[in-house]
Amino acid sequence: MQKISGLRRIHPGWYAGAFVAVLAIAAQVLYSTGIYDSWRDGRSVDRACGGMLAQGELDTALESSELRAESLELDDGYLAHCLVLRADSGRNGSLEMSLRWSTTKPSSSEAFPSGSDIDNGTKGQVAPLGGGWSGVVRNDGSAAVQVALDCRNDRSKALVAYGSFAAPGFAPSKSAAALTGLGRVTTEAARKTAAKYGCEASGGEKLTTVSSPPYGARPNPAKPLGQSTGSCAALRGLAPTAAQNDVPQAMEYPADTQTPQVNCYLATASQKPGYGLFAFYGASAKALRTGGVPSSLKAADEPRDYAWATAKCPQSTEPASFLITHLLEVHSDAITHPVPRYSPDFANTALKAFADNEAKQRGCTDVRMTAEP
Template sequence: MVLAIVAQVLYSTGIYDSWRDSRSVDRACGGMLAQGELDTALESSELRAKSLELDDGYLAHCLVLRADSGRNGSLEMSLRWSSTKPSALETFPRSFDITNGVRGQAAPLGKGWPGIVRNGEFPGVQIALDCHNDRNKALVAYGSFAPPGGAPSGSAADLAGLGRVTAETAQKAAAKHGCQASGGERLTDVTLPPYGPKPDPTKPLDQSQGSCAALRGLAPTATQNGVPQAMEFPADAQAPQVNCYLATSSQKPGYGLFAFYGASAKAVRAGGVPSSLKTPDEPRDYAWATAKCPQSTEPADFLITRLTEVNGNGVTYPVPHYSPDFANTALKAFVDNEAKQRGCTDVRMTAEP
């Protein structure tokens, strides 16, 4: 009778539910999910978690939700080796229809972390920790706000919390699986990519200081080719993906330059050449390059492509005429600068990645 009374008290007061929720978070993602910043990311200390279906080769995949009813907030985390194909969640924000404006943009995570932050349907953070004891491997963590709750309020604190959860989870998973890797400093803030569907303020190309800085000397030539402006991101030699956009005088992105390193480069090659670059009735308006970089055995990939604009009139080009000479010159300047910053060698212009 005493046991029955105790059980009734536990159920009726919610103590059992709270214990069960806490246990589910402890077990989340095989016990590798870092919990220290979950309450900041989801704006609640009342959380519960559940395992999600694992894609082939994934180490873990889980979802954390707010347990307090009627409140938004859920965070999805996946862990994999770089040799494993990325999931749809991880690839959708870049989906490799990158010829459509600034879709696929990635901003560096910063603070010495080999990571990026994306602003897709929900904000997401990707970190790829290269294993110093095995240069063929990297531990890839992808954390994002996700359905059903999404981001609690979209605050700066939420986003910084997401960054710290992803970073600490990556380190925890790497240590558990014998991947000796280096992280960065504590993430005090995380900044989303700034460019949305509407034109955003740009800067003259010759004033670039970030990811487009290598193209400053090409400003006169860029102006002649219809792209006098730059849409850029902070320079960061740790980011596994680098974006630079050359924009028209009306602030529309006309050319996109991209660099992919390590696990990101491997994911690009695994996905093949973007279908948007292989349209039979369109001219070839892109160029590739590769290089060997010391951080990974994976070759780095670099791309420049003319961008499209999708509107009520269908698909149009902010830059009406693609110039192979300008594209190759711009790509070479971009690649040479990236290679210098990262110690890469054997730069080669190539037809495909």
């Protein structure tokens, strides 16, 4: 049979070389078009905080579908700690998430509740997260959400999730949608982490809206104490006495029996907060006892302008703490009190009414006035 002299045998090495060349071209295309970076960023978000973050809600919170994530250093006892950032070129926005047990001391960055702010006007305020969740939202320049899920199978602890718009970048905007996205990311992370680690807990429903605390740079107006229907409602009957003690107004929050921290402020006729009433439950009460209480609110030999009470609650082995304090007003050159004179009798009466009502709403018992939280 005659051979065609123009054909040469192709060496197998040629195929290998051609395959390598094709791979190199494909890799160059992936790099130059950003497809690889996008894939890598997507993988990092999928794995963020052990895969506990709700992807679609991250897009809403950070107002972008181009995101990347990185792990952050774990404080002692923390389960996860991560940062999600916008990957769009030149665009700001970042969300930080930490997950821990309530038996673990919160880090200084979490500081929830912030003890140094409790007696400083409304700086220590939080609003109920709502939706049946045991959570709160704070906005003191950068929004943050905390959720604490009590474990039914171990009442000595709760799963705590803390999500915040954090540096670098902070929130991409101050929209209600972004804040609601932060709330959804935090609640979902709490739910998934509790399930992963065997904490039998009840969550809430999908959040439809999350509102910032109402008393900020342009606060909502106070109302007459006798018209209170929310967190100050227990003090309606004390309206005449409150007026005699220079606090005829109430600055209050929606009534919510799930929130781990309750705020009620009694305000002057000029709507400056003069007395602050607080209730702390479960993980928030524990955080307060393990470092959140400012030195000005601890038992001492000097005359006190605050009072404490405690109660036993069925959801947690941690006693609930109730506080009333004489609020400060901090100026650049001085510290003053909107209500010049602190009345121990009025404070004790108001705190007892507040604590008794809170205990009744939560099924707590054994309300006691105490020297410490």
